[in-house]
Amino acid sequence: MTIRKMLMASVAVAxxxxxxxxxxxxxxxxxxLSNNYAGNSWRQAMLTSWNKVTGExxxxxxxxxxxAFTTAENQATEQAAQIQNMILQGYDAIVLNAASPTAxxxxxxxxxxxxxxxxxxxxxxxxxCAWRIAVNFKEMGRxxxxxxxxxxxxxxxxxxxxxxxxxxxxxxxxxGIHEGVKQFSQFKIVGxxxxxxxQDVAQxxxxxxxxSLPEIAGVVTQGGDGYGAAQAIAAAKRPMxxxxxxxxxxxxxxxxxxxxxNGYETMSVSIxxxxxxxxxxxxxxxxxGKEVKKDLVVPFLxxxxxxxxxxxxxxxxxxxxNVEYTQEDAIKVIEAAx
Amino acid sequence: xxxxxxxxxxxxxxxxxxLTVLLAAVFWLQPRAMSYVGLNLLFNLAVPIALATIxxxxxIAVNDLDLSMGTFVSFVACVTAxxxxxxxxxxxxxxxxxxxxxAVLGVVIHLRDLxxxxxxxxxxxxxxxxxxxxxxxxxxxxxxWARALMTTKPPLAPIAIVASIVxxxxxxxxxxxxxxxxxxxxxxxxxxxxxxxxxxxxAARAAAYGLAGFFAVLAGIALVGLTTSADANxxxxxxxxxxxxxxxxGGEFIGGRVSPVGAVIGALTLTLAGSFLSxxxxxxxxxxxxxxxxxxIVLALRLFLNRxxxxxxxx
Numbered sequence: 001m002t003i004r005k006m007l008m009a010s011v012a013v014a015x016x017x018x019x020x021x022x023x024x025x026x027x028x029x030x031x032x033l034s035n036n037y038a039g040n041s042w043r044q045a046m047l048t049s050w051n052k053v054t055g056e057x058x059x060x061x062x063x064x065x066x067x068a069f070t071t072a073e074n075q076a077t078e079q080a081a082q083i084q085n086m087i088l089q090g091y092d093a094i095v096l097n098a099a100s101p102t103a104x105x106x107x108x109x110x111x112x113x114x115x116x117x118x119x120x121x122x123x124x125x126x127x128x129c130a131w132r133i134a135v136n137f138k139e140m141g142r143x144x145x146x147x148x149x150x151x152x153x154x155x156x157x158x159x160x161x162x163x164x165x166x167x168x169x170x171x172x173x174x175x176g177i178h179e180g181v182k183q184f185s186q187f188k189i190v191g192x193x194x195x196x197x198x199q200d201v202a203q204x205x206x207x208x209x210x211x212s213l214p215e216i217a218g219v220v221t222q223g224g225d226g227y228g229a230a231q232a233i234a235a236a237k238r239p240m241x242x243x244x245x246x247x248x249x250x251x252x253x254x255x256x257x258x259x260x261x262n263g264y265e266t267m268s269v270s271i272x273x274x275x276x277x278x279x280x281x282x283x284x285x286x287x288x289g290k291e292v293k294k295d296l297v298v299p300f301l302x303x304x305x306x307x308x309x310x311x312x313x314x315x316x317x318x319x320x321x322n323v324e325y326t327q328e329d330a331i332k333v334i335e336a337a338x
Numbered sequence: 339x340x341x342x343x344x345x346x347x348x349x350x351x352x353x354x355x356x357l358t359v360l361l362a363a364v365f366w367l368q369p370r371a372m373s374y375v376g377l378n379l380l381f382n383l384a385v386p387i388a389l390a391t392i393x394x395x396x397x398i399a400v401n402d403l404d405l406s407m408g409t410f411v412s413f414v415a416c417v418t419a420x421x422x423x424x425x426x427x428x429x430x431x432x433x434x435x436x437x438x439x440x441a442v443l444g445v446v447i448h449l450r451d452l453x454x455x456x457x458x459x460x461x462x463x464x465x466x467x468x469x470x471x472x473x474x475x476x477x478x479x480x481x482x483w484a485r486a487l488m489t490t491k492p493p494l495a496p497i498a499i500v501a502s503i504v505x506x507x508x509x510x511x512x513x514x515x516x517x518x519x520x521x522x523x524x525x526x527x528x529x530x531x532x533x534x535x536x537x538x539x540x541a542a543r544a545a546a547y548g549l550a551g552f553f554a555v556l557a558g559i560a561l562v563g564l565t566t567s568a569d570a571n572x573x574x575x576x577x578x579x580x581x582x583x584x585x586x587x588g589g590e591f592i593g594g595r596v597s598p599v600g601a602v603i604g605a606l607t608l609t610l611a612g613s614f615l616s617x618x619x620x621x622x623x624x625x626x627x628x629x630x631x632x633x634x635i636v637l638a639l640r641l642f643l644n645r646x647x648x649x650x651x652x653x
Contacts, residue, residue: 069616072625075575077383080565081609084379085616088371102476102567109566110379126477127566168475 024289027061029092031283033068033276036079036099036123041319045273046097046122049324053277062327063284076103083107086116093117093283095276098125117286121279121298122271131286133279133296133333135271137169140300141176141220144244145184147267148218151242155186156217159209159241161195161202161229163222170194173222190214195225199250202228210236219243223270226251246270247301247321252312265305272301274324281330293337349588349595352643353603356586356636360610367617378496382488382564384609385501386411389557390576391583391605392509392598396550398584399513399596400543401526402447402454406462407554408577410436412570413465414558419478419568422559426481433555440551444544462577469570476569480562488563501560502602509598512549522546526594583608586636607636 033050037043047068054066069086071078076099084107086094094111098104098120105127108118112129121133148158160177163170181187191209195202202225210232219229223246230243240258245251245268258264275298286292301323303311315321364380365372371380390411397404404410414433422429443461447454492500513519521542524532533539557576562568587604589596611632615625 067619072623072629073575076565076569076572077561077575078612081383081612082616084383085613088368088376088379088613089617090370100476100569100572102478103565103569103572105567106565114375 024287026063026284026287029063029284029287030065030067030090031063031093031095031280031287032086032089032091033066033280034079034082034086034094034096034098035068035070036076036097037074038070039074042273045316045319045322046276049274049322050276050280053274053324054280057280057284063287066280071099074099076100080104080107083111087111087114091116093119093287095279095283096120096123096125096130097276098123101126117283119279119283119286121275128294131282131292131294131296133275133282133298135275135298137172138176138179140269140271141173141178141222142180142183143176143269143300143302144220144267145177145180145187147244148187148220148242149184151265152217153186155184155188157190157214158187159206159213159216159219159229160189160192161206161219161221161225162192163195163197163225165194170222177220187218189220190216195222195228197222197224199225199228199231199248201225203232204228206232207235210238215239216241221246224248226268227254230254240264242266244269245303247272247303247311247315249312249315249317249319249321252303252308252315252321256308256312259305259308267305268303268308268321269300270320271298272323273320274322278325278330278333281325281327282334284327285330285334290334292334296333296337299333348643348647349597350600350603352636352640353587353597353600353607356639357603357607357610360607360614360632364610364614364617367614374491374496378498380613381496381498381502381606381609384606385488385498385505386557386561386564386573387576387579387583387609388502388505388602388605389553389560390573390580391587391601392505393550393553393557394580395509395584395587395589395596395598395601396513396522396546396553397454398581398589398591399522399526399594400444400546401529401592401594402458403581403591404458404550405455405577406458406465407580408574409462409465409469410440410551410554411558411561411573411576412568413469413472414555415562415565415568415572416469416472416478416570418484418559418562419480420472422484423479423481437548437551437555440554441544441548444547445540447547448540448543466570473568473570476567478562478568480566484559484563485566488560502606506599506602509553509602513596513598518542518545523594523596526592526596579605579608582633586633588640 038047050068057063058066069082071082079099094116096118104125108125108127108130111118118130120130124132124134162174181189191213193205193209195205206229218241221244226243226245227250233240243266245255247268247270301321311321370376390407394404394407417429417432421432447457490497521537525539525542529539561573583604584601586607587597587600611629615628620628
């Protein structure tokens, strides 16, 4: 005990004596990714980005290891066991996309108590000792209406396509859209359908509601549903409204075709799967000893008229537009939160 | 020739052996696990699984099967993280009511001669629905005493090991040593002769279901004590894990042949198998398959030994 106390005291003295600017070296640190699910294109892109960026970081000697683990079944108890295994394996930081915001708190607390840095992103955890890189879904919804207000200053009727009923993300984006409509009162939502973030579902739902709607000026969406909406509206031979897209490859392709044919203008917004790499760099910064706020916000990946072609070229067929983040991006996000 | 071991001991030998082999492999792969903290991290999530396995074992003992175990434990977890913390009296009443519902299910299944698989599958939707009603979004908070219980640090062995031993001993006394346990196993073994001997099969089945509900409630409370908060889908895996645990621990689907100590060991083995595969760095795509392979190896081993045993008896 006394030896431990003495050690601790000497560490404390060393810490106090060190100048603030000198940061710890992370080349010996090991980071693990705990992922709950890999069964869709977004998650696959997320894992590919992780492997690419962290592979380079390991090669460059920034960190010693950055291993990715995915649970076989999307279950909180299984992921809790996975995190406990990571503690035993001696990782210095765990980057986490969680199956449940609350059911992993016990395991996360164990990790924190073992001195491990836990950074959750996308699927975040509520345990106070962990860092959170959250998506501001409300702002994602609101920004769509803001864009439309600049594009169509005279306002008009909007059709809202929602996601999967009962899911938190759907409620948040929709709340943001309604907030935006309140802010820009020249707009009015005349219809709302659930597109389940899938083009075929959205197409059927929009085709079903169209006959009952007056002329619509814009369609506000949640991603994965813009192309289906466009197909339904084209089939009904109605004038094409401004459809906000969600960075899917089919949506961007359709937009580009329309842009070339008749100068169609819109914008597209979603979260890049490469956010896993942002979480990686944030974890690295924390290990380096940077003071980082517990709650950070993911920047959106927004595609506009002028950078459409470039983004489409970088997007895989059937995939989602992606960006991989760098250490500088992470530092910028950390600074912005201060 | 008199067999060196009793049949019960044989029944226990294989699960115990598999657990030892797996544990040795894990220690070899990850020496850090060979410590007080390490053992607790390896096994603490096995405690609720062990309790759920005992619950499933009681149902299997009367030749039935419970497919609602996972959703029921999830429901209990939701009650524990909400009512049991904020209004302990009401929470206790709800949980007592849930145990009573389990006993009533046993009565209904017996009186109407219904297949337990169908009834419990139906009930799984009821429990799942109630859990979502209680906690539409994940949340709630564990009662302080549950959290304290699951994170105590007893001397000598970590709480995960102590709890497993206590559960195994308690269930052993209840199922193997008490008259009620004999009756329950008798119903699974030969319902008719139990009836002719003047016992009420109805009461035995109701007792088995009620006890199963009680152990499942303990499983839910232990789980929330570990996770600190609940989620309506928190324990869906427990249905299959509990059945696998019973079989892995030497139980059989029919005939009232169960082993409480084996069931706890089975639950520990299943948990350890997951960690073992994860330490081996097997890709997640293969992990479910690999877990299946471990199960099949253990069961094949048992079948083989059963055959040897039979042949010796025949001679």
